[in-house]
Amino acid sequence: MNTVHPMREHELLLTRRQLFGKSALGLGTAAMAGLIQTEFGTAAEPQRGLPHHTPKAKRVIYLFMSGGPSHIDLWDYKPKLGELFGEQLPDEVRDGQRVTGMTANQKSGFPLAPSRYKFTKQDNQADGLWCSELLPHTATVAKELCVVHSTFTEAINHDPAITYIQTGSQTPGRPSLGAWLSYGLGSANENLPHYVVMHARTRFPEQSLFNRLWGPGFLSSDHQGILMRSQGDPVLFLSKPDGVSSADRRAQLDALAAINQQQANEFGDPEILSRIRQHEMAFRMQTSVPELVDFSDETKDTLDLYGDDVNTPGTFAACCLTARRLAERNVRNIQIFHRGWDAHGNLAGEHSSQCKDIDQATAALIKDLKQRGMLEETLVVWGxxxxxxxxxxxxxxxxxxxxxxxxxxxxxxxxxxxxxPGITYGRTDDYGYNIADSDGQPLSPQPDVDHWTPGTMHIHDLNATILHLLGINHHRLTYRYQGRDFRLTDVHGHVISDILA
Incomplete structure (x- = not known):
């Protein structure tokens, strides 16, 4: 008498859930071919129908100053504060606004602190931008900048605020801006990631940066940003192990892809297809990435433009030059994080050091893109x-x-x-505390996410405008998850048409 091994008895049972799952498997397998471009596709398909309109930009380079740089010491000149040194911020100016626990109960109250730095009006900027002496190099490209003084957010602490501006939600788990761009537009270079992230070295790396800030959230892992490192392999495990040839690696990947495809056919999990595509991308990156980070083909004039730090891997200057090289290679989304701007004390020492890190390289990136005819199609964002x-x-x-x-x-x-280029948008009051109208009077009530006011830019408006410049209608770029349609700007966001060329 034949008996079933007790460890395999479950194979004879078919639950209701398994019945529906097995029945749907054939349909899922048939539909799966549409998820990949080739047998082992190079990138996730862009969402159909995009771009929604003719894009002004082909790519974005986002220079993110993590920690919160002081607008009052860098960009937003407030001469009246110089007359009010040490005086208390008037209650009617603060108007009951929430403050952090670090200053809510300090014995000194809210003593006004004028900037110690000199500001110079930039005549080459149409609106006469005032720029701090901390940023002399950036001041030289003022005529290229559109400076928004009226950006605002609801988040008051670092992680929720960074998560909010990067993903459109203070709650972790949503797709990042770069992931949405990948989902919407796909990749323009099959040999490099669609979304590259770099962390520039800094003397004050206080705030942690979590990979969910460039993650895909509930989108396919195809849309994950790739973190490039400054030491060792630019991307983990990029180098071939000793004794393994390219032909050996190719054969291994082919065998692994066949196994993964078999698993995908059986289980219908699109993430398995993503894994195949990622392995293929990694194989091609073994050639494309070493060439990308090799600056030996750059001229001396270009290297001098970025400054001495450009020759040190991981510096902000090296990251900026890498960003330009990525842009040349049609990578759509490039992000550089520069930490250390959280100046609760010793702002004079910390901001001076931070600005030395970024100033020359930031200006060099703008000039370099301009000289190569790339600035018009490359959106650079700083904040x-x-x-x-x-x-x-x-x-x-x-x-x-x-x-x-x-x-x-x-x-x-x-x-x-x-x-x-060469304009400012929005303004703040004489204290640099509230958003003001064109006459400098504080808006009443102050704008919020549900009530947009001309002359202001909520972070949802910033993201909506970035998407618009890349050809995407932020209302229409959606993904259905857990029974509802999600988008980067949630149910908010306005394209700031006043700053569009």
């Missing part, structure tokens, strides 16, 4: 997750002070890629 308060945190002196987090208004700028 952090929030600004900093006009009042001091901790000890206040004429030469040094700290500033707390300030989500109510901060400065972001954009260049190239279809934005008007």
């Amino acid at each position: 952090g997750e929030f600004g900093r308060t006009p009042y001091c945190q901790g000890k206040l002196t004429r030469v040094n002070y700290g500033r707390d987090h300030h989500p109510r208004c901060f400065t972001t700028w954009m260049a190239g890629g279809g934005v008007k």
